[in-house]
Amino acid sequence: MPDGITITINGAPVRVPAGATVAVAMAMAGQACRVSVKGESRGPLCGMGICFECRVTINGVSHCRSCQIVCEPAMDVRTDA
Amino acid sequence: MPSAISERFDVLVIGGGPAGIAAAVRAAESGVGVGIVDDNPAFGGQIWRGKSEDEQPREAARWMRRLSESRITKLTGLRVFHQPETGVLLAEKNENLCELRYRSLVIATGARERFLPFSGWTLPNVMGAGGLQAMVKGGLPIRGKRVVVAGTGPLLLAVAAYLRKHGAVIPAICEQASWGSLAKFAGALWRHPAKVARGFRLKGELGTVPFAASSWPFAAEGKEKLESVTISRNGKTEKIQCDYLACGFHLVPNVELALLLGCGVENGCVKVNEWQRTTVENIYCAGEPTGIGGVELALTEGQIAGLVAAERVKEAREFFRERKKGRHFADLLDQTFRLRRDLAELPTPETLVCRCEDVTYSRLKACSSWREAKLHTRCGMGPCQGRVCGPAVEFLFQWTPESVRPPIFPARVENLAAVRATAPQNRSL
Amino acid sequence: MHGHSRLNRNMANGEFDVVIVGAGIVGAACADEFAQRGMRVAIVDREFVGGGATAAGMGHIVVMDDSDPQFALTRYSQRLWQSLRAELPSDVEYEACGTIWVAADEEEMNEVRRKNDYYAQRGVPTRILDAGSLAEIEPNLRKGLAGGLLVMEDAVLYPPCAARFLVERARTKGAELRVGPAVVQMGAGCVRLADGAEIKGKILVNAAGAEAPALTPGVGIKKRKGHLVITDRYAGFLRHQLVELGYLKSAHVVSSDSVAFNAQPRKTGQILIGSSRQYGAEHKEVDQEILARMLERAQEYMPGLGRMSAVRTWTGFRAATPDKLPLIGPWPEDASVFLATGHEGLGITTSLATAKILVDQVSGAKPEIPIEPYLPSRAGKEHAHA
The missing domain is CATH 3.30.9.10 (D-Amino Acid Oxidase, subunit A, domain 2)
Incomplete structure (x- = not known):
């Protein structure tokens, strides 16, 4: 991955291609975006920012829609509770 | 305090897909001040956005170029959430508040996929058809992955072709419509040569991919994520191992903004007159919100709306014939991809219908209206505000949707509160 | 005062002992209390249980001390909620x-x-x-x-589900929930619906919240x-x-x-x-x-x-009432009409005590707290002095 960047997902460094959305990074790292009210793992559904299933915590800010956000170097991403 | 952006336009277009782009470009030709706003990071809508130049149909490239070469104020990543007073919209860009003032408004908010609940549909890697396509455009590696494409509507073929081109293996495309209605659709397409050409191109791209009519996803299985899909086909079920399920049941118009502004909405579509004007003075609507009709109709309606909004009524009339043709196609879509009632039998009592609040089908069955369901089960009360479960419960229970209230999209408390600061009331001495 | 035994006598001819208008938290609590004490109850609402102010409110169970009677009612009711707590289903979200x-x-x-x-x-x-x-x-x-x-x-709770719990409990004791046409008139032992249907009851309870004056003109x-x-x-x-x-x-x-x-x-x-x-x-x-x-x-x-x-x-x-206390008890202008309304922001808190006090009055039982401050007749007295 020549023009990749490194972000942290649930505490572990992950290398992703430049321009990838955070939702894509989560999928590549095999991590659930969020845990539902009843404890199910969830990932993106609509891909266009309306379903809120791809919510993650980015740099401590919860409920960010990962399909709408492009990865930036050193971003800290966590599965949303 | 968030920094407030304030912009004022003669013509403001909300939505940067084909309809919005056409409206903005046409309106701007007259020299009036035009702004175009989209909630995504780039223009083009779900259909054009994120495709490389060579993937783009020529028409798309031409419109995108016209937009970029125009003097239109282009604002991306803005989500409109409120109308504090007539002629003013509030939007959020990340955490910042933006105030958009307009003389005329064109609503071109497009459509979203309709999702229907079935067992296992909440598993990770079950996505919308357009949803998975957007993820691939966003960088998701799909080469060598097995993707079942299922649901209904012309989008399925387009997505399957796109995914295949990017290396995905498509074990099946399942279309719930019958061969009978698909044949009727094909038979009526002679009036729409552009669609036929696109259909042939898709057919070429899809090659030997198995396509089944009268077929739909019955259940999705997997532990932590999707592992297989059971499809129903000719009354029998069949399990297919796969990595992704790309599943959407045609499209639903996005009418929340129109409703917020008080525009008349009928059968889920924004009512417009021959000038694409809504029931509200100075507010126009074009594209999918007036009825799902595809990209050509969106472009036509967008041009009419843009021209009329810029007071070039005579030129707008030249597009009426084309629009009539487009609406004929929209009717065809509507008839062909109408949902069969079998799909209402898919959810089991435990199947979640509302994904935000994890509300099961059985809990909803105990309710008698959308409002009762919302208040007693929290269905539709999560952050998606019923955008996903709303069309599903409408289909499952025939409940009519409720009116909308601000914010029409979740917004920061401080931005809901900052309205007074940015829009002081006129005070007379 | 109406005696409990007298109320049961008319059951044969399809007349209810009590018809409650309004299935918000107050009407629901009243239905539950009347039913618990063996009376034949109908509860009527145009929409569904807990869909009005009950759904719009915050859902707090709080003591308040704007006045002694306000304190007495809120504290009494809070204790009733506490004793009910173990029975509340999880969707009531009592916390x-x-x-x-x-x-x-x-x-x-x-x-x-x-x-x-x-x-x-x-x-x-x-x-x-x-x-x-x-x-x-x-x-x-x-x-x-x-x-x-x-x-x-x-405490706090989720009011629509609390109201539904109370109505469901009343129904297990024989209460009837009628959802549909709106009530357009009530009085003289009869509740009339928008479709012309009538429901007869010895006692009619106006628990229609802020809509109460439309059905009982003159309610302040x-x-x-x-x-x-x-x-x-x-x-x-x-x-x-x-x-x-x-x-x-x-x-x-x-x-x-x-x-x-x-x-x-x-x-x-x-x-x-x-x-x-x-x-x-x-x-x-x-x-x-x-x-x-x-x-x-x-x-x-x-x-x-x-x-x-x-x-x-x-x-x-x-x-809202002028003295910030609810109206609980007989309406002086119609012997069949009782009021259970005017709770302003405290309807969820005081619903259970309201029901107790109201049913005590109807059945002749001794209420646990003095009821005079909540009687609808007090308003008339104030007016007379004014």
Whole structure:
């Protein structure tokens, strides 16, 4: 991955291609975006920012829609509770 | 305090897909001040956005170029959430508040996929058809992955072709419509040569991919994520191992903004007159919100709306014939991809219908209206505000949707509160 | 006074002992109480259980001391809720989170001490918080507040499901729920529906909240509009219900619009933000000016709220009386009509006590607290003196 960047997902460094959305990074790292009210793992559904299933915590800010956000170097991403 | 952006336009277009782009470009030709706003990071809508130049149909490239070469104020990543007073919209860009003032408004908010609940549909890697396509455009590696494409509507073929081109293996495309209605659709397409050409191109791209009519996803299985899909086909079920399920049941118009502004909405579509004007003075609507009709109709309606909004009524009339043709196609879509009632039998009592609040089908069955369901089960009360479960419960229970209230999209408390600061009331001495 | 035994006599001819108009929390509690005491009950609503002001309210179970009768009713009812707690289904989301009355300055700390004494004398568990301990237990409040009063047994719940629980319980005792055409008229032992149908009852209870005067003309109730905002889920951000003591200043202003800081942690992790009070605002649309003021006030107390995602706003109408006490008891102008309305912002809290007091009056039992302050006839007396 020549023009990749490194972000942290649930505490572990992950290398992703430049321009990838955070939702894509989560999928590549095999991590659930969020845990539902009843404890199910969830990932993106609509891909266009309306379903809120791809919510993650980015740099401590919860409920960010990962399909709408492009990865930036050193971003800290966590599965949303 | 968030920094407030304030912009004022003669013509403001909300939505940067084909309809919005056409409206903005046409309106701007007259020299009036035009702004175009989209909630995504780039223009083009779900259909054009994120495709490389060579993937783009020529028409798309031409419109995108016209937009970029125009003097239109282009604002991306803005989500409109409120109308504090007539002629003013509030939007959020990340955490910042933006105030958009307009003389005329064109609503071109497009459509979203309709999702229907079935067992296992909440598993990770079950996505919308357009949803998975957007993820691939966003960088998701799909080469060598097995993707079942299922649901209904012309989008399925387009997505399957796109995914295949990017290396995905498509074990099946399942279309719930019958061969009978698909044949009727094909038979009526002679009036729409552009669609036929696109259909042939898709057919070429899809090659030997198995396509089944009268077929739909019955259940999705997997532990932590999707592992297989059971499809129903000719009354029998069949399990297919796969990595992704790309599943959407045609499209639903996005009418929340129109409703917020008080525009008349009928059968889920924004009512417009021959000038694409809504029931509200100075507010126009074009594209999918007036009825799902595809990209050509969106472009036509967008041009009419843009021209009329810029007071070039005579030129707008030249597009009426084309629009009539487009609406004929929209009717065809509507008839062909109408949902069969079998799909209402898919959810089991435990199947979640509302994904935000994890509300099961059985809990909803105990309710008698959308409002009762919302208040007693929290269905539709999560952050998606019923955008996903709303069309599903409408289909499952025939409940009519409720009116909308601000914010029409979740917004920061401080931005809901900052309205007074940015829009002081006129005070007379 | 109507005797219980007399009421049962007419069951054969399809007449109910009691017809309750309005299936909000108050009507639901009344249906439950009447049914528990063996009476034949019908409860009528045009929509569904708990769909009006019950769904619009915050859902607090709180003691209040604006007046002695207000305290007596709220405390009595709070204890009834406590004894019901074990039976409440999980979707009622009862949570004894406690209320903190937040004092911004020394003047308000005086009020904290006064309130504390009042509650302590009446056996309500409380704790005075100084600035440090307030900051410790609610770290997201702004710095520099003077302190507060923690009222430990106060609770919150989700009202529509609480109302439904009460109606369902009444139904297991034979009560009938009738949802459909609206009630257009009630009186002389008969409730008339919009479709012309009639439901007869020995006793008719007007529990129609702010709509009560439309069915019983002359009832002294005004609509007092309120706004609320709910956020996405932020578990742990807020632990107690918070109310500014300045609330006392604003809530008592009966002439003009007012806002006050009131925030609640819901069991879901969501935060419910209030509150506003408006007279004369009849339309149910969100009033931007008042919403903005309300949210500004909330952010003054909890700056972190500003960054939270608001998912919904809504409005509702409280049924307000001039003396801020509900109307519970016989309506002097019609022997068959009883009132159970006028609870303003305390309907959820006082619903259970309202039902007890009302049924006591109907059945001739001795109420646990003096009922005179709540009798509808008091209003007439005031008018006579005026």
